[in-house]
Amino acid sequence: MPTTPRARARAQTMNDIVRIGREHLATGGAAALSLRAVARDLGVVSSAVYRYVSSRDELLTLLVVDGYNALGDEVDAALTEAPDDPIEQLRIVARTIRHWAHTEPARYGLLFGTPVPGYQAPADQTVAPGTRVITTLQTLFARAHQARLLEPPSPEPRVSPPLASSFARIRTEFGLELPDWLLARGITFWTSLFGAISADVFDMYGTDTFTDRNELFELQLDGLLDMLGYRPMP
Structure with missing residues (x-):
């Protein structure tokens, strides 16, 4: 388990990214996955998401x-x-x-x-x-x-x-x-x-x-x- 506030915040953000990714997978399919769309639903600019997930392929792997x-x-x-x-x-x-x-x-x-x-x-x-x-x-x-x-x-x-x-x-x-x-x-x-x-x-x-x-x-x-x-x- 993450032991510092920063580590816990990062883990929570990663969990949110995967959760939103699952929701997009269910509605649009794997081929339509987009980090920009994930960032929009996460409520951050797309550049912020790239600090956690570098590409659509990395999101797919997650x-x-x-x-x-x-x-x-x-x-x-x-x-x-x-x-x-x-x-x-x-x-x-x-x-x-x-x-x-x-x-x-x-x-x-x-x-x-x-x-x-x-x-x-x-x-x-x-x-x-x-x-x-x-x-x-x-x-x-x-x-x-x-x-x-x-x-x-x-x-x-x-x-x-x-x-x-x-x-x-x-x-x-x-x-x-x-x-x-x-x-x-x-x-x-x-x-x-x-x-x-x-x-x-x-x-x-x-x-x-x-x-x-x-x-x-x-x-x-x-x-x-x-x-x-x-x-x-x-």
């Missing part, structure tokens, strides 16, 4: 990090009330992401929608917050595997040496014991999960195609868990 952390916090909070069952926790994570996406469609779109033209997110600032939810999913895959809740394919697929090297690097980075087949299926799980959520949030289905999208999502989630290797007890 919003990206803010969005990833907001989603991560939402998932973490949901898991604190979850039963000690990695499969049920995977369901809760998936539902929480979908709920957050519907509640915050502009922020979800910034993170997982169409890239903003001309903007490249700096990896040194965005990778750690951006992988929070992915790390949670990978951890739950590993727990489900250790609990023998996931059935491996027979025969297990062969993985080429280059891809096996990539998988080994991921195992080391996350500190998890995941076989190659489960890493491959886990990647398919989370990419398919976000694809299903995006199709729903961005209305790719069409307005009147499905009567109950909640039921559809639960069926999709069942299918993803089946693909992962989960076989519920009869």
